[in-house]
Structures are given as C-alpha cells and as structure tokens.
Amino acid sequence: MIRRSSLGTLLAAVALLAVGCGSVRTPVDPAPVHDVREPAPASVGGADTSGGGSSSPDCDTRSLSPSSGISAGSTMATIKQRGRLVVGVDQTTYLFGFLNPATGEFEGFDIDIVKQIASALFGDWHNHVQFKAIPSSARESMLSSGQVDVVVRTYSITCDRLKKVNFSSVYYQAGQRVLVEKNSGFTGLNDLRGKKVCAAKASTSLKTLSQSPMRPVPVSVNNWSDCLVMLQQGQVDAVSTDDVILAGMARQDPNLEVVGDRFTQENYGVGIPKGHEDMVRYVNYVLDNVRNGSAWRESYNTWLLSQLGPASPPPVSYQS
Amino acid sequence: MRVVAGRGVDQMTSTAMRPAAPSGPVPEAPVPTPPPETTPSGLAGLLELPATAVRGVIRSARTTPGLLTVIAVGLVVLTLVTGLVGTIMVQQKSSTTEDLIGHREPLAAAAQEIYRSLSDADATAAIAFLITGTEPPELRSRYDQDIARAGAALSRAASDVSSDAAAKVNVINQQLPVYTGLVETARANNRLGYPVGASYLQEASNLMHATILPAAGDLYQIDTAGLESQQSDAWGFPWFAAVLLVGTLAALIATQVYLTRRTNRLLNVGLVVATGAMVLMLLWGSVALVVQAILVGNGQDDGSHPVDVLVRARAAAVQARGDETMTLVARGAGGDYEVDFQKLAPQFTGLLSEAKGLVTGDAANQLQTAIDNANNWLTTHKDLRAKDDGGWYVDAVKEAVDTSVPNSAATSFANVDTALGNAINDGRQSFVDYTDDGAKALTLLAPGVAALAVVAAGGVTIGIRDRLREYR
Numbered sequence: 001m002i003r004r005s006s007l008g009t010l011l012a013a014v015a016l017l018a019v020g021c022g023s024v025r026t027p028v029d030p031a032p033v034h035d036v037r038e039p040a041p042a043s044v045g046g047a048d049t050s051g052g053g054s055s056s057p058d059c060d061t062r063s064l065s066p067s068s069g070i071s072a073g074s075t076m077a078t079i080k081q082r083g084r085l086v087v088g089v090d091q092t093t094y095l096f097g098f099l100n101p102a103t104g105e106f107e108g109f110d111i112d113i114v115k116q117i118a119s120a121l122f123g124d125w126h127n128h129v130q131f132k133a134i135p136s137s138a139r140e141s142m143l144s145s146g147q148v149d150v151v152v153r154t155y156s157i158t159c160d161r162l163k164k165v166n167f168s169s170v171y172y173q174a175g176q177r178v179l180v181e182k183n184s185g186f187t188g189l190n191d192l193r194g195k196k197v198c199a200a201k202a203s204t205s206l207k208t209l210s211q212s213p214m215r216p217v218p219v220s221v222n223n224w225s226d227c228l229v230m231l232q233q234g235q236v237d238a239v240s241t242d243d244v245i246l247a248g249m250a251r252q253d254p255n256l257e258v259v260g261d262r263f264t265q266e267n268y269g270v271g272i273p274k275g276h277e278d279m280v281r282y283v284n285y286v287l288d289n290v291r292n293g294s295a296w297r298e299s300y301n302t303w304l305l306s307q308l309g310p311a312s313p314p315p316v317s318y319q320s
Numbered sequence: 321m322r323v324v325a326g327r328g329v330d331q332m333t334s335t336a337m338r339p340a341a342p343s344g345p346v347p348e349a350p351v352p353t354p355p356p357e358t359t360p361s362g363l364a365g366l367l368e369l370p371a372t373a374v375r376g377v378i379r380s381a382r383t384t385p386g387l388l389t390v391i392a393v394g395l396v397v398l399t400l401v402t403g404l405v406g407t408i409m410v411q412q413k414s415s416t417t418e419d420l421i422g423h424r425e426p427l428a429a430a431a432q433e434i435y436r437s438l439s440d441a442d443a444t445a446a447i448a449f450l451i452t453g454t455e456p457p458e459l460r461s462r463y464d465q466d467i468a469r470a471g472a473a474l475s476r477a478a479s480d481v482s483s484d485a486a487a488k489v490n491v492i493n494q495q496l497p498v499y500t501g502l503v504e505t506a507r508a509n510n511r512l513g514y515p516v517g518a519s520y521l522q523e524a525s526n527l528m529h530a531t532i533l534p535a536a537g538d539l540y541q542i543d544t545a546g547l548e549s550q551q552s553d554a555w556g557f558p559w560f561a562a563v564l565l566v567g568t569l570a571a572l573i574a575t576q577v578y579l580t581r582r583t584n585r586l587l588n589v590g591l592v593v594a595t596g597a598m599v600l601m602l603l604w605g606s607v608a609l610v611v612q613a614i615l616v617g618n619g620q621d622d623g624s625h626p627v628d629v630l631v632r633a634r635a636a637a638v639q640a641r642g643d644e645t646m647t648l649v650a651r652g653a654g655g656d657y658e659v660d661f662q663k664l665a666p667q668f669t670g671l672l673s674e675a676k677g678l679v680t681g682d683a684a685n686q687l688q689t690a691i692d693n694a695n696n697w698l699t700t701h702k703d704l705r706a707k708d709d710g711g712w713y714v715d716a717v718k719e720a721v722d723t724s725v726p727n728s729a730a731t732s733f734a735n736v737d738t739a740l741g742n743a744i745n746d747g748r749q750s751f752v753d754y755t756d757d758g759a760k761a762l763t764l765l766a767p768g769v770a771a772l773a774v775v776a777a778g779g780v781t782i783g784i785r786d787r788l789r790e791y792r
Binding site: 042133 | 449452453490494495498499502509510511512513514515516517518519520522523524526527530531650651711713714
C-alpha cells in the first residue's frame with residue numbers, strides 16, 4: 001500500500017510538472033461566433049453630396065409657361081403614336097408611389113399625377129401607361145438615356161438637376177424632417193449628432209444630411225423603403241427626408257413618428273428630358289388643371305390628409 | 321522490431337549450432353568477453369543489445385547452417401511483413417471504397433442539394449411576390465419544401481469535419497435563419513399591404529446572393545474535390561505493398577536457386593508452397609485491385625463526373641430563373657438581373673450539351689427532355705422580356721410564373737429542373753452501383769492475404785528446417 005501511494009504521489013508530481021510546462025489548455029468554444037451583423041439591403045453606402053443640391057434658388061427654378069397644343073412631330077405626338085406613356089416611378093414609397101401588393105397596381109399621390117398626364121394624352125390612362133420602378137439614383141440617367149418619357153418620383157426641383165433635366169411646375173411642396181422611434185427621445189436633427197441617419201442615394205436629403213453642422217453619420221440606400229427596413233432593424237437611428245415620404249413610413253409602423261421642424265423646402269416637379277420643352281409646357285398645362293380643379297385635393301385627401309392634415313396646392317409662377 | 325528479430329536469430333543460431341560446432345577456433349577467442357557485455361545494466365546495456373545481436377548474426381552467418389537460419393528468419397519476417405502490409409493496404413482500400421458511397425458522395429450530394437434548394441427558395445419567394453393577392457399554396461409549399469430540404473442537407477454536410485467545409489457550413493447555418501426571418505417579415509408586411517415588404521424581400525435576396533449562395537457554392541466545390549481525391553485514393557496503385565510482394569517472391573526464388581545449387585536437390589516442398597502462396601497472393605491481389613480500380617473509375621466516369629456536370633447545369637438554370645423573376649420584381653430597374661441571365665443561359669446550355677456526351681440510357685432521355693425544355697424556356701424568356709420591355713408587364717408576369725400555361729417559363733423551368741434532378745439521381749445510382757461492385761471485388765482479399773502470408777511463412781520454416789536437419 002505504501003509503495004502504491006508513493007507511486008501515486010510520484011505520478012501526480014509528474015502530471016503537475018507537465019501541466020506547469022505545457023501551454024494552458026482551454027475548453028473548445030462550441031459556438032465560435034465573432035461578429036453578428038444585421039443583413040444589409042443591396043449596396044448600402046455612406047455620405048454622398050451628388051444629390052443635386054438643395055432647393056435654394058441660385059438659379060431660375062420656374063418652369064416654362066403651359067401650352068396644351070400637340071403639333072405633329074412633337075414629343076407628345078410620338079408618345080400618342082406609341083400608344084403608351086413610359087414613366088419612371090417609385091414602387092416603395094408608401095402613399096406617394098408604391099405597388100399595392102393586394103392588387104399589383106401602382107398607387108399613390110405621384111401615381112395620380114401620372115394618371116392625369118396619361119388621361120390628358122389618351123383620354124383614358126388605362127392600358128396607356130408603362131410604369132418603370134426606378135431607384136432615386138437612376139432618375140437623371142433614365143431621363144437622359146430616353147428610357148422613360150417622364151419621371152414622377154418625389155423629384156425635387158434643384159439648380160444642379162436643372163442642368164441635366166427639365167422640370168415641370170411645382171405640384172407638391174414638402175420639407176425635410178426626421179423619422180425616429182417613438183420612445184427614442186430624439187426630437188429633431190439637432191439630437192442626431194454622430195448618430196446614423198438613413199437617406200436614399202443621390203437624394204437632396206442625403207446631401208443636406210452630409211452637409212449638416214450636426215454631423216450625423218449618413219447611411220445611403222437604393223430605395224426609401226430600405227431606410228425603413230434599417231430603422232426597424234435598429235441599424236440606423238433615424239431616417240431623414242421629405243415629410244411626405246416619412247409619413248408613408250410612419251403609416252407602416254405605429255412605433256415610429258415624424259419629429260422636428262421642416263428644415264428644407266422641397267418643390268416636387270415632373271422630370272422631363274432636356275430637349276423636350278414641348279412636353280414640359282404640356283405637362284404644365286395638365287398640372288394647372290390638376291391644381292386648379294378638384295383633382296389635387298381629391299388625391300391629397302385620399303393619401304395624405306390623415307397623416308399631414310389639410311393643405312392646398314402650391315402657388316406657381318412661370319418663366320416670362 | 322529489429323531488436324527482437326535479431327535476438328531471435330541469435331537464439332536460434334546458438335541452438336542450431338550446438339550439435340554441429342565445426343566453426344573455426346579463431347572467432348571463439350573473444351567468447352569470454354561477452355558476459356560482461358550482456359551484464360551492464362541500464363541504458364548502456366540496452367543500447368548495446370542491437371550491436372551484440374548484429375555481431376552474433378554476422379558471426380553465425382559465416383557457417384552454412386547459420387546462413388540458412390538467417391535466410392529462414394529473413395524470409396519468414398519478409399512474408400509476414402508483406403502479409404501485414406498487404407492486409408492493411410487492402411483493408412484501407414476497401415474502407416476507402418465503402419466510404420465513397422457511405423460518406424464522401426453523400427456529402428457532395430448534400431452540398432448540391434443545399435445550393436439548389438436555397439436558390440430555388442429564393443426564386444420561389446420572388447415569384448410569390450409577383451403574384452398579386454394571397455400567395456398561392458403551391459408556391460408556399462414549394463418554398464417550405466426547399467427550406468426543409470436545405471436544412472436536412474445542411475445537417476448531413478455538417479458531418480464533414482474538414483475545417484474548410486465546416487467553415488462554409490457554419491456561414492450557411494448562421495445566415496439561413498436570418499434569411500427565413502427576413503422572408504417572413506416581408507410576407508407579413510406584404511399581407512398588410514405595406515410596400516416595405518418588397519424591401520425586406522430584396523434584403524433577404526441580397527443576403528442569399530451575397531453570403532449564403534457563395535458559401536454553398538464553395539462547399540460544393542470542396543466536397544466535389546474531396547470526392548475526386550478519395551476516388552483516386554481508392555484506385556491508386558499500392559506501390560509499397562507491390563514492391564514488398566515482388567521482393568518477397570524474388571527472395572523466395574533466389575533462396576530456392578541457392579539451395580538447389582548448394583544441396584543438388586531440385587525442389588524444396590516448403591519453399592515451393594511458400595512461393596505458391598505468394599504467387600497466389602500476387603495474382604488474386606492484382607486481379608481484385610485492377611477490377612476494383614476499373615469499377616471505381618467507372619463510378620467516376622459514368623457516375624460522379626456526369627453528375628457534377630449536371631449539377632452545375634442545374635445550379636446555373638435555377639440561378640437564371642431567379643434572375644428572370646427578380647427582373648420582373650424590380651420592374652424596370654432590373655437590368656443587372658437580365659445581364660446576369662444572359663451570362664447564365666449559355667453556361668447551362670453549354671453544360672447540358674457537355675453532359676450529353678457523358679450519360680447513357682434513361683439519364684440520356686431525361687437529359688434530352690431537359691435540353692428541349694431549356695430551349696423552350698429560352699424562347700419564352702425572349703418573348704416575355706419583349707413583352708415587359710414593350711410595356712405589357714402583366715402579360716410578361718403571366719408568361720413567367722403561370723404554371724397552367726403549357727410553354728410558360730415556369731412550366732419549362734420546372735421541367736428542366738425535374739428532368740435534371742432525375743438524370744442526377746440516375747448518375748448517382750450508377751456511381752453507387754459501380755463503386756459498390758468495386759468494393760465487392762475486394763471481398764475476402766484482406767483475410768486471404770493474411771492467410772496466404774501465414775501459409776508462406778509456415779512453408780519457409782518447414783522447408784528450411786528440413787535442410788537444417790541434414791546438418792545434424
């Protein structure tokens with residue numbers, strides 16, 4: 001027995017020595033997960049100031065005077081001959097331009113404007129409109145390459161953009177605000193210093209954010225709806241853009257609210273390719289009827305009244 | 321090993337020498353010295369042992385009986401080692417071949433199933449989004465089926481312990497629940513009529529294409545490479561065992577030639593039996609291994625190789641289908657998807673015609689069905705693109721997703737997918753059949769080699785003992 005126990009002691013001593021000499025072993029990590037990142041929408045980017053500037057008028061942003069005439073060989077005549085108006089719209093901005101999943105139809109305030117233009121050209125818009133859902137960043141290129149006749153897509157009239165495309169008269173006035181979680185404590189852009197704020201690529205909102213003295217961290221995405229996804233997933237702290245777009249997002253999620261004052265003024269116009277001045281005048285003629293008749297209010301009441309309260313059509317003046 | 325053998329030789333030599341003892345007196349002189357040599361205790365004595373043994377062998381080999389004994393022991397050891405090496409080699413080949421069917425090929429199949437199921441799930445989710453109103457139940461169940469299959473295949477793929485494959489499985493395992501979560505969020509929003517559903521779907525699709533599918537593709541490549549390398553292991557030529565066997569045979573024959581010259585007797589029965597056993601081992605082994613190698617090779621040529629080509633064709637087709645539907649989902653902004661489709665189309669038609677030269681029988685019929693339907697699909701695709709670009713979006717969608725229309729893209733694609741699935745199953749069956757036959761060719765070879773080696777060792781012992789007796 002004594003021999004055995006002394007042997008045991010010796011073995012224990014050797015074992016301890018081995019432990020002392022060798023590297024310390026640790027249990028195997030059963031779940032080696034190092035970074036868990038939220039999935040991201042396609043092509044998320046950062047700050048970008050290519051968004052065509054703010055609406056501050058250091059140029060003449062007024063449009064050409066309206067004209068209802070359709071002469072042979074005009075842009076409108078070509079469209080009529082083709083039988084359909086090709087329009088660049090948004091399919092993700094609730095209330096302004098979106099695809100109703102239940103019907104598969106495009107709907108919203110912008111879409112109503114499209115229908116008015118098509119109805120003026122063809123008498124009835126049904127079967128005469130080809131919608132193309134385009135990202136914000138593709139608005140100018142779709143117009144200049146002639147892939148669409150007009151763009152009606154929360155398109156702010158700015159001096160930078162006027163160098164590349166034509167705009168109709170203003171059909172809606174919006175202003176940039178901030179969308180946040182209801183109990184986040186944020187009350188406006190001033191609370192968002194160093195916070196992540198989402199905006200669509202090549203939008204004026206993104207440029208305004210990038211240049212804000214509050215220095216928020218801009219996160220840019222292809223479509224406005226992607227911003228809502230990122231806000232819901234907690235990947236950004238706020239979304240900042242025109243109040244109408246934010247209102248549409250707040251409608252889809254009761255936990256969100258639009259806060260702060262308008263800190264820009266955005267004048268929405270219909271984008272039309274350079275060189276199609278006849279089309280600009282024609283669209284302005286249609287928009288005059290929309291603003292002055294009942295169409296504007298009907299559309300506003302359908303989509304925006306409950307979110308934004310009563311409003312009237314914007315005042316318009318033309319280049320002399 | 322060598323020490324033990326040496327000591328054995330020493331002992332045998334001394335017993336054999338005692339009656340004869342005609343060796344010269346000179347070597348006897350240092351005999352008094354060994355006792356102190358063997359007695360040193362501890363490490364020094366242990367180290368001395370081999371040297372002592374070698375000296376003993378050399379000393380005794382200077383006499384004919386001593387030499388005979390050395391030869392006998394050498395031959396016995398050689399045959400037994402050959403038997404051991406041969407048995408282990410055959411055993412390994414046999415289990416490598418069995419493992420091809422039981423482990424390696426199922427891994428590659430699981431990897432391709434993951435890739436296909438997930439691509440198909442993604443395309444199906446996109447189609448469900450294209451269809452207005454409530455999602456049709458058959459699409460819902462197809463998506464569910466895809467996700468379930470991918471999950472089952474993942475758990476099989478997870479049994480591969482190689483770190484490369486495990487890393488890829490890890491990526492897929494971590495991201496797949498996130499993907500399905502996003503798809504369900506998209507569905508919930510879609511049902512509420514909120515356009516943010518589309519954005520969730522696109523985020524899900526982005527996750528699938530940017531993270532999950534690349535990992536699944538890598539996993540398939542890793543598993544296919546693993547299968548191919550194990551196939552070459554299975555039919556590889558066993559150089560070591562072969563050299564050993566031929567060397568043993570040569571040694572046996574040389575011994576008999578030496579004995580015939582030395583004793584003037586033509587045959588030594590023991591050695592002839594030993595030689596016969598080794599020749600039988602060589603013949604049986606060569607025939608069995610050649611047959612096995614040919615069958616495993618057939619399993620690759622007619623099984624796993626065409627399957628690989630078909631799998632790649634199917635993967636390209638299902639991706640192209642995803643592009644086709646995403647072009648429509650993106651509705652006007654889907655130019656990149658169409659560009660991708662145009663890249664994939666020649667890829668899968670090319671792979672299909674490549675496969676044509678590789679398969680026969682029923683698989684060839686299935687392949688022909690797939691090729692015909694692929695051509696229909698491409699024609700329909702051109703037509704539906706023209707419709708979408710021309711402004712007839714609703715018609716384009718109908719042509720793309722309606723399975724009740726005979727030549728719709730949905731129908732043609734489904735036929736391509738099913739036919740390729742069948743052809744792949746046929747190919748896998750050929751692989752299993754050939755490889756299994758290959759494994760069967762090695763039946764009883766391992767114990768056979770062991771038994772023959774023992775017979776040969778016995779023959780050598782008896783044969784040389786007979787000769788040694790003549791020295792008494």
